[in-house]
Amino acid sequence: MTVSETVPERIVRAVAAVGARPGDHVLEIGCGPGVAVGLLCAAGARVHALDRSATAVARARARNAAHVAAGAAVVDRLALRDLPAAGEPFDAALAVNVNAFWTGPATAELAVLAARLAPGAALHLCYEPPAPDAAQRLARAAGAALAAAGWRCAARTDGPLLHLTGHPPRQ
Template sequence: MAVPERVAWAVERVAPRPGMRVLEIGFGRGVAVDLLCRAGAVVTGVDRSARMVEVASRRNAEHVAAGVADLRLGTLADVTGSFDAVLAVNVNAFWTAPRDLAPVTAALAPGGVLHLCYEPPTAAQVETIADRIRPALAGFTVQTATRGDRLLCITAR
């Protein structure tokens, strides 16, 4: 299976390195989990879909067996630990209900970085998404990056 451009770019934005602790929220089929682990990161993933946990666990069986990927059914409330990076790709709840960012930012270790990446259906939605998320990140240094006219990544430090 080819890696979707949005996932490859999101992982590139994280810039994974050996030993980096990454939390992926809403990991779906586990494509980013695989890329992150191959780069040496240690990944904890949480997803609300039992089917996606099953699919991603199968895709990442080697990483799970090696202890570098822990894929869980649940929500952010179920996550413990402190992470160097938090990644979410196309998790709409963060821009439709930005108040949900508090548990995400709480999972960051000191110096940790949050990456919220999107590929909205239309180019016109890129700025709308960014505008809705920025206020929820008060107190963080926020950078917005785009690729082409449809990929968006909001990074908070």
């Protein structure tokens, strides 16, 4: 592994928090260059990764070309709110440092997730805040957005990572 391929600790911890098992279908929101996609596929999961950036999608597809070719990964240029509400359910959803859940109500995004998460599945929101007071602010804001949409949410820290686990209203 070269320096450019080094996996950031936040990604390793976030992927570990999901606990993906072989055969799980995982949605990654805001996949960036696709580092977590590779780790999730290596764990045996099938991954549907989304990002709004054409550059990020191109990088994620290139990084994970073998997983894409094998059908283990799909990388789409798409905002979460535009993901069809109908479709194969996801066993987990992961978002690392995605601001949509703490900068606004994320009503449309949470509605899509509630429709697409399988019974018992969870949304994992992971953040690496720059300071401890920022972690508390993020936890409060994201937790409030989830609660306003009827989700149950628990927050914890894992080293430098803030991890919020959300469950849709029907679960």
